[in-house]
Amino acid sequence: MLHELLLALLGYTGDLIIDEREHYNSLGLDNLLVDAPISGEPTFKLASDISFLEPSERDLIQRIIVLGFYYRELDRFATKSRNLSWIRSGNESSLANSTESSKDKIENPSVYRRAIANGIVEILSIYRSAVLHVEQKLLSEMVPILAIVTQGLDKFFVLFPPLHQLIREIERDDIRGGQLLNLLHKRCHCGVPELQTCIQRLLWHGHQVMYNQLASWMVYGLLQDKHGEFFIRRQDDRETNQGSSVQDMSEKLGRLSTDESLTDWHLGFHIYLGKQKCAKKTITMKEEFFEKLEEDASQEDETNKQNYLDSNQKTSDS
Template identity: 30%
Template sequence: MIHELLLALSGYPGSIFTWNKRSGLQVSQDFPFLHPSETSVLNRLCRLGTDYIRFTEFIEQYTGHVQQQDHHPSQQGQGGSHGIYLRAFCTGLDSVLQPYRQALLDLEQEFLADPHLSISHVNYSLDQFQLLFPSVMVVVEQIKSQKVRIFLFPFALIHGCQILETVYKHSCGGLPPVRSALEKILAVCHGVMYKQLSAWMLHGLLLDQHEEFFIKQGPSSGNVSAQPEEDEEDLGIGGLTGKQLRELQDLRLIEEENMLAPSLKQFSLRVEILPSYIPVRVAEKILFVGESVQMFENQNVNLTRKGSILKNQEDTFAAELHRLKQQPLFSLVDFEQVVDRIRSTVAEVCLS
């Protein structure tokens, strides 16, 4: 029976441990010789197997595997809307499941060495996952079921950067193993954000096919709250504030309107999906940098200007963003320092 149990816990139910879509993995009723205490332990283990199977189904469904077409035909036309953040979440989730798979493999080796291995030993070996799996399942179910309360995605899954917010909130408390697992998932999702940030801040490119980033092309929806402290913030460049620098940028845009109008684009913040641990003031800096880089690149093309708005420090700034990406935990202090260094460099060129 131990062999069948390990197979079922690996996602391969059979005649002893059966699978029901609604109730999950359970002990077959055709084995009355089992002692009630054994049945209780087996059902406890079956709950682990149920969560594992549902995790793997979720990963298969949203990472573009072929199985999605067979088992979820109603979602074939929605594959593009899943987005890269959801794929990153699934990648992180899969890595969190790896210790469980290894534990099952170790138990299989122990069973081959000792065929008299007890159910209690299996239960003890997998006990570390009894609290982890239900907690992670709460996050998965929230991503699957909660509707996004914004105009663009009224009937979608939690989308884009909102996944960062969901995972972050659940990682803030709880037991250390749960927090550690969710932080690993969040780090993988942050990798997507840093790629988009690098493209935007260093090259003025908005790589956002599925509209998942907190910066969008087009005017603001008008729900960004005013932040007087940002307007008065000193950039360290002759006492110039953020508001004054934006006014100067607007003057330059008007000055060159006839030559640059065909290529200039308007961008704004999508605050409704901005993670709460990234303040709007920081997002505004990121928005300014990307807009300035794009404007400067357009000037290079249309006005035959030479040079780089980042003073040829793209590789340096790319390395700093990569360093942030490699950090296991997000640090707002480190993040804002890098953003400020890039913004200061851009602002100096805008004033020259």
């Protein structure tokens, strides 16, 4: 029974501890597919025909095996998000069939989700080590008791439910890019130190992607964003036609700089803040930016002119 329990804690069900989705599956699948959606409610249950357990023991085991369900769902999310089958080099364009199959497996790949999945893998590795430690303690005891399992995995009862809710929201709403970082930042504000540390670690992984994209853009002028997740995008990727606004900005840039190549460079990219409803806000921010540049330039000219007049006045007085 204890070995069945330990296996269930790692996501493997059997005859004593079953998965209701597999049990009632008319197709008779033994394991869930990786691409199956994340379950909302725990589906790991004790078999109804077990009669040698007391009601209190059944309740305690039922509470413990929920961790196995959360572990399996988190592991499935990490496996799906870390799948690199969508990566293809330019010389492999002839492999059309493999490319189409990879698109079927991952419709919308995301480097930010992959980074978050790497953080989840770290957490799951700590959990597996805790399960192994529990097994060692159970084998060393003369009379194994369930309290050892509860004590050894106590902190994961606090961590796994919010993490499961997090990945379910990410998958349901197709959250990626900056929205994913905003979601993690929002979840960091909680009253549980262990959970806060865990979410901050996930946020750290997401920030690594953003910092690498920023460094590539600011230092080398390269836009490393194959999946449209970075907040700087090419002008050709705009969802709305803003021809007049682009022309106005071109005139403003022309007054600020005599370098035509610099003007073309700035007009080739834009700041993306969200969906179509944010397009006008993006243009407004750009216009305000150029107006501020013009205002600063005019103030600087007036200051230089005043300083020149003051210096001439002092020279004439002397």
